[in-house]
Amino acid sequence: MTLVDGNALAGALTELLGPDPTVTVLRCAGCGSLGPVALAAVYRTAMGSVARCRDCDTVLVTVVDAGEQRWVALPGTRAVLEPVPE
Numbered sequence: 001m002t003l004v005d006g007n008a009l010a011g012a013l014t015e016l017l018g019p020d021p022t023v024t025v026l027r028c029a030g031c032g033s034l035g036p037v038a039l040a041a042v043y044r045t046a047m048g049s050v051a052r053c054r055d056c057d058t059v060l061v062t063v064v065d066a067g068e069q070r071w072v073a074l075p076g077t078r079a080v081l082e083p084v085p086e
């Protein structure tokens with residue numbers, strides 16, 4: 001297992017959250033803290049990645065690569081902050 005930061009999830013989350021998902025702000029369901037995806041603690045394995053809150057270790061995002069399919073979940077994310085277009 002390799003520990004990297006949330007920038008490692010950029011490719012997997014681009015289609016889900018927009019052209020630069022690493023700046024997307026998530027609210028942690030465990031402790032309520034707010035932070036961009038880029039600052040999450042991401043643990044990588046051969047099967048995929050798990051992003052954890054740096055404040056309380058709650059699992060914010062999981063990315064599992066299963067053959068030609070990719071499963072993305074936000075199990076510990078209470079909300080995703082969506083910027084209001086100007």
Ligand SMILES: [Zn+2]
Binds near residue numbers: 028029032
């Ligand atoms: Zn937290």
